[in-house]
Amino acid sequence: MLAAAAAVVALAGAATVGLAGAVAYPVGISPHAVAVGDFNGDGKLDLAVANDTRSGTVSVLLGRGDGSFRAQEMYAAGKGPDALAVGDFNGDGRLDLAVADNGGGVSVLLNDGDGFASPVTFGAGTIPVAVAVGDFNGDGKPDLAVANYGSSTVSVLLGRGDGTFQAQKTYPVGDGPISVAVGDLNGDGRLDLAVADSGSDSLSVLLGNGDGSFTPAKGSPFAVGSIPVSVAVGDFNGDGRPDLAVANENGDSLSVLLNRGDGRFASAVAYGVGTDPQAVAVGDFNRDAKPDVAVANWGTDTVSILLGRGDGSFQAQKTYTVGRNPYSLAVGDFNGAGKLDLAVASDTLSGTVSVLLGP
Numbered sequence: 001m002l003a004a005a006a007a008v009v010a011l012a013g014a015a016t017v018g019l020a021g022a023v024a025y026p027v028g029i030s031p032h033a034v035a036v037g038d039f040n041g042d043g044k045l046d047l048a049v050a051n052d053t054r055s056g057t058v059s060v061l062l063g064r065g066d067g068s069f070r071a072q073e074m075y076a077a078g079k080g081p082d083a084l085a086v087g088d089f090n091g092d093g094r095l096d097l098a099v100a101d102n103g104g105g106v107s108v109l110l111n112d113g114d115g116f117a118s119p120v121t122f123g124a125g126t127i128p129v130a131v132a133v134g135d136f137n138g139d140g141k142p143d144l145a146v147a148n149y150g151s152s153t154v155s156v157l158l159g160r161g162d163g164t165f166q167a168q169k170t171y172p173v174g175d176g177p178i179s180v181a182v183g184d185l186n187g188d189g190r191l192d193l194a195v196a197d198s199g200s201d202s203l204s205v206l207l208g209n210g211d212g213s214f215t216p217a218k219g220s221p222f223a224v225g226s227i228p229v230s231v232a233v234g235d236f237n238g239d240g241r242p243d244l245a246v247a248n249e250n251g252d253s254l255s256v257l258l259n260r261g262d263g264r265f266a267s268a269v270a271y272g273v274g275t276d277p278q279a280v281a282v283g284d285f286n287r288d289a290k291p292d293v294a295v296a297n298w299g300t301d302t303v304s305i306l307l308g309r310g311d312g313s314f315q316a317q318k319t320y321t322v323g324r325n326p327y328s329l330a331v332g333d334f335n336g337a338g339k340l341d342l343a344v345a346s347d348t349l350s351g352t353v354s355v356l357l358g359p
Helices: none
Strands: 023-026 031-037 046-051 057-061 073-076 081-087 096-101 106-109 120-122 128-134 143-148 153-157 169-172 177-183 192-197 202-208 214-216 226-234 243-250 253-257 269-272 277-283 292-297 302-306 318-321 326-332 341-346 352-356
Touching: 031 326, 031 341, 031 352, 046 081, 046 096, 057 081, 096 128, 096 143, 128 177, 143 177, 143 192, 153 177, 177 226, 192 226, 202 226, 226 277, 243 277, 243 292, 253 277, 292 326, 302 326
Parallel strands: 031 081, 081 128, 277 326
Antiparallel strands: 023 352, 031 046, 046 057, 057 073, 081 096, 096 106, 106 120, 128 143, 143 153, 153 169, 177 192, 192 202, 202 214, 226 243, 243 253, 253 269, 277 292, 292 302, 302 318, 326 341, 341 352
Protein backbone atom coordinates (compact mmCIF):
# COMPACT_ATOMS: atom_id res chain seq x y z
CA MET A 1 0.00 0.00 0.00
CA LEU A 2 2.43 2.62 -1.23
CA ALA A 3 1.11 6.02 -1.89
CA ALA A 4 -2.26 6.75 -0.57
CA ALA A 5 -3.50 9.62 -2.55
CA ALA A 6 -6.57 11.31 -3.88
CA ALA A 7 -8.16 8.18 -5.32
CA VAL A 8 -11.29 7.22 -3.43
CA VAL A 9 -12.11 3.58 -2.85
CA ALA A 10 -14.99 2.91 -5.24
CA LEU A 11 -17.00 -0.02 -6.53
CA ALA A 12 -19.29 -0.04 -9.52
CA GLY A 13 -23.07 0.26 -9.66
CA ALA A 14 -25.19 2.94 -7.97
CA ALA A 15 -27.19 2.07 -4.86
CA THR A 16 -28.62 3.67 -1.75
CA VAL A 17 -26.38 3.51 1.28
CA GLY A 18 -27.18 1.14 4.12
CA LEU A 19 -25.04 -1.04 6.35
CA ALA A 20 -25.93 -4.32 8.01
CA GLY A 21 -25.86 -4.54 11.80
CA ALA A 22 -22.40 -4.60 13.35
CA VAL A 23 -20.77 -7.95 14.12
CA ALA A 24 -18.07 -7.69 16.80
CA TYR A 25 -14.82 -9.66 17.02
CA PRO A 26 -12.61 -9.68 20.14
CA VAL A 27 -9.18 -8.05 19.89
CA GLY A 28 -6.76 -6.67 22.51
CA ILE A 29 -7.31 -4.05 25.20
CA SER A 30 -8.00 -0.49 24.01
CA PRO A 31 -7.71 -0.92 20.24
CA HIS A 32 -6.80 2.45 18.77
CA ALA A 33 -6.46 1.72 15.06
CA VAL A 34 -7.56 -0.71 12.36
CA ALA A 35 -6.11 -1.27 8.89
CA VAL A 36 -6.99 -3.50 5.94
CA GLY A 37 -4.79 -5.73 3.80
CA ASP A 38 -4.45 -9.23 2.37
CA PHE A 39 -1.83 -10.46 4.81
CA ASN A 40 -1.82 -14.17 3.93
CA GLY A 41 -2.06 -13.76 0.15
CA ASP A 42 -5.31 -15.67 -0.34
CA GLY A 43 -7.08 -12.84 -2.16
CA LYS A 44 -9.34 -12.08 0.83
CA LEU A 45 -9.08 -8.92 2.90
CA ASP A 46 -7.86 -9.22 6.49
CA LEU A 47 -7.73 -6.79 9.43
CA ALA A 48 -4.87 -5.57 11.60
CA VAL A 49 -5.66 -3.79 14.86
CA ALA A 50 -3.27 -1.79 17.07
CA ASN A 51 -4.02 -2.45 20.75
CA ASP A 52 -2.77 0.42 22.88
CA THR A 53 -0.67 0.62 26.05
CA ARG A 54 -2.23 -2.07 28.23
CA SER A 55 -1.84 -4.66 25.47
CA GLY A 56 1.27 -3.68 23.53
CA THR A 57 0.10 -5.87 20.68
CA VAL A 58 -1.30 -6.00 17.17
CA SER A 59 -4.23 -8.31 16.46
CA VAL A 60 -4.54 -9.83 12.99
CA LEU A 61 -7.90 -11.25 11.94
CA LEU A 62 -7.83 -13.23 8.72
CA GLY A 63 -10.85 -12.81 6.48
CA ARG A 64 -12.87 -15.78 5.25
CA GLY A 65 -14.03 -13.86 2.17
CA ASP A 66 -17.69 -13.92 3.20
CA GLY A 67 -17.55 -10.89 5.47
CA SER A 68 -16.59 -12.88 8.56
CA PHE A 69 -13.18 -13.20 10.20
CA ARG A 70 -11.21 -15.85 12.04
CA ALA A 71 -10.21 -15.41 15.67
CA GLN A 72 -7.37 -12.97 16.23
CA GLU A 73 -3.70 -13.82 16.19
CA MET A 74 -1.71 -11.48 18.45
CA TYR A 75 1.80 -10.14 17.91
CA ALA A 76 4.02 -8.02 20.15
CA ALA A 77 4.29 -4.48 18.81
CA GLY A 78 6.07 -2.21 21.30
CA LYS A 79 4.95 -0.48 24.47
CA GLY A 80 1.96 1.48 23.23
CA PRO A 81 0.73 0.74 19.70
CA ASP A 82 -1.42 3.72 18.76
CA ALA A 83 -1.73 3.50 14.97
CA LEU A 84 -0.61 1.33 12.10
CA ALA A 85 -0.10 1.37 8.35
CA VAL A 86 0.40 -1.31 5.72
CA GLY A 87 3.12 -1.67 3.08
CA ASP A 88 5.56 -4.13 1.53
CA PHE A 89 8.69 -2.82 3.20
CA ASN A 90 11.15 -5.52 2.10
CA GLY A 91 9.92 -6.10 -1.45
CA ASP A 92 8.96 -9.76 -1.02
CA GLY A 93 5.36 -9.30 -2.21
CA ARG A 94 3.91 -9.71 1.29
CA LEU A 95 2.27 -6.91 3.24
CA ASP A 96 4.07 -5.78 6.39
CA LEU A 97 2.99 -3.52 9.25
CA ALA A 98 4.37 -0.24 10.61
CA VAL A 99 3.11 0.63 14.08
CA ALA A 100 3.35 4.04 15.76
CA ASP A 101 4.40 3.20 19.33
CA ASN A 102 3.59 6.05 21.72
CA GLY A 103 6.14 4.53 24.09
CA GLY A 104 8.85 5.48 21.61
CA GLY A 105 9.52 5.01 17.90
CA VAL A 106 7.84 3.17 15.07
CA SER A 107 7.81 -0.65 15.13
CA VAL A 108 8.03 -2.60 11.88
CA LEU A 109 6.63 -6.14 11.76
CA LEU A 110 7.70 -8.03 8.63
CA ASN A 111 5.37 -10.63 7.18
CA ASP A 112 7.09 -14.02 6.93
CA GLY A 113 4.22 -15.67 5.05
CA ASP A 114 3.00 -17.47 8.14
CA GLY A 115 2.43 -14.47 10.39
CA PHE A 116 4.59 -11.57 11.50
CA ALA A 117 8.13 -11.49 12.83
CA SER A 118 9.13 -9.77 16.07
CA PRO A 119 9.03 -5.98 15.81
CA VAL A 120 12.09 -3.91 14.98
CA THR A 121 11.89 -0.36 16.31
CA PHE A 122 13.14 2.76 14.51
CA GLY A 123 13.47 6.14 16.17
CA ALA A 124 10.82 8.82 15.80
CA GLY A 125 9.89 11.90 17.84
CA THR A 126 8.27 12.17 21.26
CA ILE A 127 4.99 10.25 21.65
CA PRO A 128 4.48 9.04 18.06
CA VAL A 129 0.76 8.44 17.57
CA ALA A 130 0.15 8.14 13.81
CA VAL A 131 1.93 6.68 10.80
CA ALA A 132 1.39 6.74 7.03
CA VAL A 133 3.14 5.10 4.09
CA GLY A 134 4.28 6.61 0.80
CA ASP A 135 7.23 6.74 -1.61
CA PHE A 136 8.48 10.21 -0.74
CA ASN A 137 11.77 10.17 -2.68
CA GLY A 138 10.60 8.35 -5.81
CA ASP A 139 12.89 5.34 -5.52
CA GLY A 140 10.07 2.78 -5.60
CA LYS A 141 10.60 1.85 -1.93
CA PRO A 142 7.97 2.65 0.71
CA ASP A 143 8.83 5.29 3.30
CA LEU A 144 7.13 6.29 6.57
CA ALA A 145 5.71 9.53 7.93
CA VAL A 146 5.09 9.60 11.69
CA ALA A 147 3.13 12.23 13.64
CA ASN A 148 4.81 12.93 16.99
CA TYR A 149 2.27 14.31 19.45
CA GLY A 150 4.76 15.20 22.16
CA SER A 151 7.32 17.05 20.03
CA SER A 152 4.92 18.68 17.54
CA THR A 153 6.84 17.26 14.62
CA VAL A 154 6.52 14.80 11.76
CA SER A 155 9.29 12.25 11.33
CA VAL A 156 10.09 10.98 7.82
CA LEU A 157 11.95 7.67 7.63
CA LEU A 158 13.13 6.70 4.15
CA GLY A 159 12.92 2.99 3.38
CA ARG A 160 15.92 1.01 2.17
CA GLY A 161 13.68 -1.60 0.52
CA ASP A 162 14.91 -4.44 2.76
CA GLY A 163 12.53 -3.79 5.65
CA THR A 164 14.83 -1.28 7.35
CA PHE A 165 14.69 2.51 7.39
CA GLN A 166 17.13 5.37 7.48
CA ALA A 167 17.33 7.63 10.52
CA GLN A 168 14.43 10.04 10.81
CA LYS A 169 14.37 13.60 9.56
CA THR A 170 11.91 15.78 11.44
CA TYR A 171 9.71 18.67 10.36
CA PRO A 172 7.85 21.06 12.68
CA VAL A 173 4.07 21.23 12.46
CA GLY A 174 1.34 22.59 14.75
CA ASP A 175 0.80 21.63 18.37
CA GLY A 176 -0.13 18.05 19.18
CA PRO A 177 -0.07 16.40 15.73
CA ILE A 178 -2.25 13.32 15.98
CA SER A 179 -3.03 12.16 12.42
CA VAL A 180 -1.15 12.19 9.11
CA ALA A 181 -2.38 11.51 5.57
CA VAL A 182 -0.57 11.25 2.23
CA GLY A 183 -1.50 12.65 -1.19
CA ASP A 184 -0.22 14.77 -4.08
CA LEU A 185 -1.79 17.96 -2.76
CA ASN A 186 -0.28 20.45 -5.23
CA GLY A 187 -0.36 18.35 -8.40
CA ASP A 188 3.39 18.20 -9.02
CA GLY A 189 3.59 14.41 -9.02
CA ARG A 190 5.27 14.29 -5.59
CA LEU A 191 3.64 13.03 -2.43
CA ASP A 192 2.78 15.54 0.28
CA LEU A 193 1.57 15.30 3.88
CA ALA A 194 -1.51 16.63 5.68
CA VAL A 195 -1.28 16.65 9.48
CA ALA A 196 -4.08 17.23 12.00
CA ASP A 197 -2.73 19.47 14.78
CA SER A 198 -5.01 18.74 17.73
CA GLY A 199 -3.47 21.32 20.04
CA SER A 200 -3.65 24.29 17.69
CA ASP A 201 -6.97 23.62 15.89
CA SER A 202 -5.19 23.55 12.57
CA LEU A 203 -4.10 21.42 9.66
CA SER A 204 -0.46 21.53 8.57
CA VAL A 205 0.40 20.77 4.94
CA LEU A 206 3.96 19.77 4.07
CA LEU A 207 4.80 19.68 0.36
CA GLY A 208 7.18 17.00 -0.86
CA ASN A 209 10.29 18.09 -2.71
CA GLY A 210 10.65 14.70 -4.41
CA ASP A 211 13.86 13.77 -2.58
CA GLY A 212 12.23 12.77 0.69
CA SER A 213 12.32 16.27 2.18
CA PHE A 214 9.36 18.56 2.80
CA THR A 215 8.51 22.27 2.81
CA PRO A 216 5.45 23.91 4.44
CA ALA A 217 2.76 24.93 1.96
CA LYS A 218 1.85 28.60 1.56
CA GLY A 219 -0.86 29.44 4.08
CA SER A 220 -0.09 26.40 6.25
CA PRO A 221 -1.30 25.74 8.87
CA PHE A 222 -4.96 25.99 7.83
CA ALA A 223 -7.76 26.62 10.32
CA VAL A 224 -10.19 23.78 10.95
CA GLY A 225 -12.54 22.95 13.83
CA SER A 226 -11.75 22.53 17.51
CA ILE A 227 -9.36 19.68 18.38
CA PRO A 228 -8.87 18.07 14.94
CA VAL A 229 -7.96 14.41 15.48
CA SER A 230 -8.11 12.71 12.07
CA VAL A 231 -7.54 13.69 8.44
CA ALA A 232 -8.34 11.86 5.20
CA VAL A 233 -7.85 12.64 1.51
CA GLY A 234 -10.40 12.52 -1.35
CA ASP A 235 -11.44 14.46 -4.46
CA PHE A 236 -14.79 15.70 -3.20
CA ASN A 237 -15.67 18.08 -6.04
CA GLY A 238 -14.41 16.07 -9.01
CA ASP A 239 -11.81 18.56 -10.19
CA GLY A 240 -8.93 16.08 -10.07
CA ARG A 241 -7.37 17.72 -7.03
CA PRO A 242 -7.29 15.96 -3.65
CA ASP A 243 -9.30 17.66 -0.91
CA LEU A 244 -9.19 17.08 2.83
CA ALA A 245 -11.72 15.91 5.44
CA VAL A 246 -10.95 16.46 9.13
CA ALA A 247 -12.79 15.07 12.16
CA ASN A 248 -12.96 17.62 15.00
CA GLU A 249 -13.40 16.10 18.45
CA ASN A 250 -14.67 19.26 20.15
CA GLY A 251 -17.77 20.61 18.44
CA ASP A 252 -18.78 17.30 16.90
CA SER A 253 -18.03 18.33 13.35
CA LEU A 254 -16.34 17.36 10.11
CA SER A 255 -14.33 20.05 8.32
CA VAL A 256 -13.98 19.84 4.54
CA LEU A 257 -11.23 21.85 2.86
CA LEU A 258 -11.33 22.06 -0.93
CA ASN A 259 -8.02 22.19 -2.79
CA ARG A 260 -7.14 25.34 -4.75
CA GLY A 261 -4.58 23.41 -6.79
CA ASP A 262 -1.28 24.77 -5.51
CA GLY A 263 -1.10 23.19 -2.09
CA ARG A 264 -3.41 25.80 -0.61
CA PHE A 265 -6.96 25.16 0.55
CA ALA A 266 -10.21 27.08 0.76
CA SER A 267 -11.68 27.88 4.17
CA ALA A 268 -13.06 24.87 6.00
CA VAL A 269 -16.77 24.08 5.72
CA ALA A 270 -18.24 22.25 8.72
CA TYR A 271 -20.77 19.39 8.78
CA GLY A 272 -22.41 17.91 11.85
CA VAL A 273 -21.53 14.38 12.95
CA GLY A 274 -21.88 12.44 16.21
CA THR A 275 -20.38 13.22 19.61
CA ASP A 276 -16.59 13.18 20.03
CA PRO A 277 -15.65 12.08 16.48
CA GLN A 278 -12.26 10.33 16.45
CA ALA A 279 -11.62 9.12 12.90
CA VAL A 280 -12.61 9.76 9.30
CA ALA A 281 -12.32 7.56 6.19
CA VAL A 282 -13.25 8.09 2.55
CA GLY A 283 -15.14 5.68 0.28
CA ASP A 284 -17.92 5.54 -2.31
CA PHE A 285 -20.55 3.91 -0.11
CA ASN A 286 -23.57 4.33 -2.41
CA ARG A 287 -21.64 3.57 -5.62
CA ASP A 288 -22.52 6.76 -7.45
CA ALA A 289 -18.85 7.50 -8.30
CA LYS A 290 -18.82 10.39 -5.80
CA PRO A 291 -16.68 10.10 -2.67
CA ASP A 292 -18.44 9.91 0.68
CA VAL A 293 -17.03 10.02 4.22
CA ALA A 294 -17.44 7.82 7.27
CA VAL A 295 -16.79 9.14 10.78
CA ALA A 296 -16.32 7.14 14.00
CA ASN A 297 -18.15 8.87 16.87
CA TRP A 298 -16.63 7.88 20.23
CA GLY A 299 -19.31 9.53 22.37
CA THR A 300 -22.41 8.14 20.67
CA ASP A 301 -21.18 4.64 19.77
CA THR A 302 -22.02 5.30 16.13
CA VAL A 303 -20.55 5.73 12.68
CA SER A 304 -21.79 8.65 10.58
CA ILE A 305 -22.00 8.32 6.81
CA LEU A 306 -22.12 11.59 4.88
CA LEU A 307 -22.88 11.09 1.20
CA GLY A 308 -21.03 13.36 -1.19
CA ARG A 309 -22.89 15.37 -3.81
CA GLY A 310 -19.84 15.50 -6.07
CA ASP A 311 -19.52 19.28 -5.85
CA GLY A 312 -17.56 19.36 -2.61
CA SER A 313 -20.62 19.38 -0.37
CA PHE A 314 -22.23 16.57 1.61
CA GLN A 315 -25.69 15.44 2.63
CA ALA A 316 -26.67 15.31 6.30
CA GLN A 317 -25.25 12.35 8.19
CA LYS A 318 -26.90 8.97 8.56
CA THR A 319 -25.75 7.05 11.64
CA TYR A 320 -25.17 3.37 12.38
CA THR A 321 -24.68 1.80 15.79
CA VAL A 322 -21.36 0.03 16.41
CA GLY A 323 -19.42 -1.13 19.48
CA ARG A 324 -18.78 1.08 22.47
CA ASN A 325 -16.39 4.04 22.03
CA PRO A 326 -15.47 3.66 18.32
CA TYR A 327 -12.01 5.11 17.83
CA SER A 328 -10.84 4.14 14.34
CA LEU A 329 -12.30 2.79 11.11
CA ALA A 330 -11.20 1.33 7.79
CA VAL A 331 -12.89 0.58 4.49
CA GLY A 332 -12.84 -2.58 2.34
CA ASP A 333 -14.95 -5.11 0.46
CA PHE A 334 -14.82 -7.93 3.00
CA ASN A 335 -17.32 -10.32 1.40
CA GLY A 336 -16.50 -9.85 -2.28
CA ALA A 337 -19.95 -8.46 -3.00
CA GLY A 338 -18.70 -5.39 -4.85
CA LYS A 339 -19.87 -3.08 -2.05
CA LEU A 340 -17.83 -1.23 0.54
CA ASP A 341 -17.90 -2.43 4.13
CA LEU A 342 -16.54 -0.90 7.34
CA ALA A 343 -14.34 -2.19 10.15
CA VAL A 344 -14.52 -0.13 13.36
CA ALA A 345 -12.19 -0.49 16.37
CA SER A 346 -13.82 0.18 19.76
CA ASP A 347 -11.55 1.67 22.43
CA THR A 348 -12.58 -0.36 25.49
CA LEU A 349 -10.88 -2.72 27.95
CA SER A 350 -12.74 -5.61 26.33
CA GLY A 351 -11.67 -4.40 22.92
CA THR A 352 -13.53 -5.33 19.75
CA VAL A 353 -13.53 -4.58 16.08
CA SER A 354 -17.01 -4.30 14.56
CA VAL A 355 -17.67 -5.17 10.94
CA LEU A 356 -20.59 -3.58 9.05
CA LEU A 357 -21.34 -5.01 5.63
CA GLY A 358 -22.63 -2.86 2.77
CA PRO A 359 -26.16 -3.32 1.38
